[in-house]
Amino acid sequence: MDAGLLPAVTIAIPLLAAVLIPIVGKHENIREGVTITAAVTMLGSVLAMLPPILSGSRITIPLLPMVPGGDLALRVDAFGMVFALTAAVLWLLNSFYAIGYMRSLQEHAQTRFFFCFAVAIAAAVGIAFSENLLTLFVFYEILTIITYPLVVHVETPAAMKAGRKYLAYLLIGGIFLLAAVILTYILTGTTVFVPGGFLAGSGSALILQVLFLLFMVGFVKAAWMPLHGWLPAAMVAPTPVSAFLHAVAVVTAGVFGIVRVAGWVYGMDLMASLGLGIFLAVIASFTIVTASLFALTEDNLKRRLAYSTVSQLSYILLGVSMLSIAGMTAAMAHIPIHAFLKITLFFVAGAVIVSAGKECISEMKGIGRKMPVTALMFSAAALGICGLPPLAGIISKIYLALGAVEGGMPVLLLVIIASTVLNAAYFLPIIHTMLLQRPDDERSLDSVTEPPLVMLIPIVLTVAVSVWIFFSPSMPFMDLIDIAIAEITGSVVP
């Protein structure tokens, strides 16, 4: 097949699955077969694009003329590949996990669930492969709408309320993003991403600063504080959905957008001259510390993880704010690294719900005796996020520290250290509770076992990938990131 068509094919695969899933919805095994087949094929299609991207080329494919300001067009570059590859791998693992989870709990409306999942992953990959801001916006909005049925899946009044909050935040954010896109078009007459940015000299400093603020509010999916409220609220969703929101697609789409705008719309030099680095650093530092403090107070495991995500996402913003090569590298690297670690944590939280029916940390005393593998994997991923080798979390931390020094903002080192301490403060007690404490009532855990293999294997695999990234960071993620950094700084591809 012509490699030039692969980006479109990659998006078409899950969309095709979305058409098939309702048709075969009555037959569960066929329906799940469609999901898995689509996930495998999509991963294959993404991997097929990896060699040309790693050799430094880009694949562009215009799809349709749309409106003045941008046609519907795809372009795969190294940075988009980082996101797409993360999403594709995690979709496959998450699909297995979701099948186990939904069947174990005998959830209702599973056809709707898998349908929405398939469309959502298509939208996520669309965001990764967008050639211009408008295409990105189109997929971004589709992602918002199609994840709503997933968030309110349990359909309790509490879930409906959370769903309204989710929709309100993200749709209003979408309006800001649209305003930002249109303003960009009015200022420059284009919205096509250019490595190193294209906004320089197109408007007064004030306008460009306001525009950046519009973009920031637009990418509310990045859950920076104080616009993070939707993310903990969305915790009412089934766990595979939480995993999807936190690792595979949704928040990732938000931070991806911000990095895209910083590197491919503004460019680091313009950001620096507008003082946007400091603005971003303040937001990121505030979010990192405050969200960690929030996490300390949560007893519900999923909600604690949600605040942990809010905090961790701002690592990426912090990396961008340094406006240095190491900082940018940290920002891009943290996208897959955080995704793989955080999805493990959510998988475990869901496994505990399935096996033991427990959501609160205080009820999980000694659960590691009955679910040793699950609890160990949780511990590994949690320590990984704290920055302990041999897991990938340490990589982005090192680059962040380097970036802080390189970018001349050593004060940010304090933020990184404080955050690490806080990470440990909210993760270590969980590990302690799970592994070391004795249950209040010995017999209460009698019926608890490890989750079904279809859930356990993804848990182990995500940790394995994190370890693998630690030992072999260059292939493929760091190599891709090096190319992306070279693009936006205008230096030669190493």
Next chain:
Amino acid sequence: MIDHLPVLLIAVPILSALLILLAGWYDRRFCYPISLITILLQFGAAIAILLEVMREGTIRYHLGGWAPPLGIELVIDSFNGFILAVILFLSAATVVYARRSVEKEIDPEKRISFYVLFQLLVTGLVGMTITGDIFNLYVFLEISSIATYTLIASARRPRSYVASFNYLVLGSIAAGFILLGIGNLYVATGTLNMADLALLLPASYGLATVHTAFLFLLIGFSIKVAFFPLHLWLPDAYTEAPSAVTVLISTVMAKVSVYALFRIVFTVFTTAYVIDTFAVTGFILFIATVAIIAGAVLAIAQNDLKRMLAYSSISQIGYIMFALGVANQLALEGGLLHILGHAVMKGCLFMVAGLIIYRMGTSQLSDLKGVAKTMPISCAAFALAGASMIGIPPTIGFMSKYYLVLGAFEAGQWIYAAVLLVGSLLAAGYIWRFIEIAYFGDHHSEDRRPAPAREGPVSMLVPMVALALLCLFLGVFVEVVMEAVRPAAMLLLGGA
């Protein structure tokens, strides 16, 4: 034959209305096929004419061979050629939809007159669209209005009589304003031919007579299009009319009224008049923005699906008037696109409401909990058309909104652009109320009886699904539509 298509567009349906009456006397079952065939023929002719116009330019047809300005001429240019195709397409969809709906909602002995009036309504609207004579426009307006009053009342419920009567009163006031406006124009220029008027009027732009004429026409047509706050007739009329009639008047009739207003503001008068001589665009822009917000807020407050959609129409008319208020190329492209887009999506939404009434016997939102389980296809169509109403890309609703905002930005109307963007979110408020109730309201309710899927008849489903899919496809392939819209917008601004 092909040369005479314009007049056949009007003559054939009038004859067919009579034929329906005669055939109906013989056997009632003949009414529907005759109506369907006529409208399909008209639609075919409209497409042929639109292609001809896009290829060759404006078509002028002199009725009876009498040359204008004395004779009446039919003029089809890229603007009304586009409108004509849109309204006849929607009329065709409505007729297909109407058959079963009518069987349910209209007494058997009244069905003949229903189809006759339906045909006359379409005739009047087509006439309004293609005539080049302003008095002739008024005549067709009255034909369509009287047909509408009767059709609304044909639901034969007390409330529909009231709705019809209210509309009759307000519609007559509107007609009075329009007639006086036309009279004033005749006094000022001595002609009734629109092209002639456009030539002669600039000389009299300073006259109070002309200002009065413009104001009267503006007010009259504002009532007809239900431009806030002159919308009072609309919610009752849309809610109480039979479902098929609601679909037709909310899409076709509303759009033709908008067309007439645009025609008069931009072709009979000109942008120069409405921007410089009698600066009214700023005011219209302001009211349009208020209409967008107020209509949406009122829609959110409703408890009846049809009434909610009716208020939504008031909000959506605001978008189209917004284009008139900005009055530049991009905004007008957005406005014209929205005429098409809104007709398609609101047609689809009202068809869903009609199907729900057909199946469930009610359109009270509180009675529709979990209706998506019973009527999955209808609710999916609602979701798609609703997404278009909110303006989620890549639907047609997003595209028209995008052009409008872009136009407003370009005209430097930043604040209005911002209000439009925010206002569009209000649509999410009322669309989502139904979505929540239909899809997510049922799972934990007390009585969980497993409701088997029971959709309406196929002849009602097909046009509804077609319109829902069009919301998506017109958006994705918006460039094809823009081929027709762009020259139309240029024409309105006085270009080629």
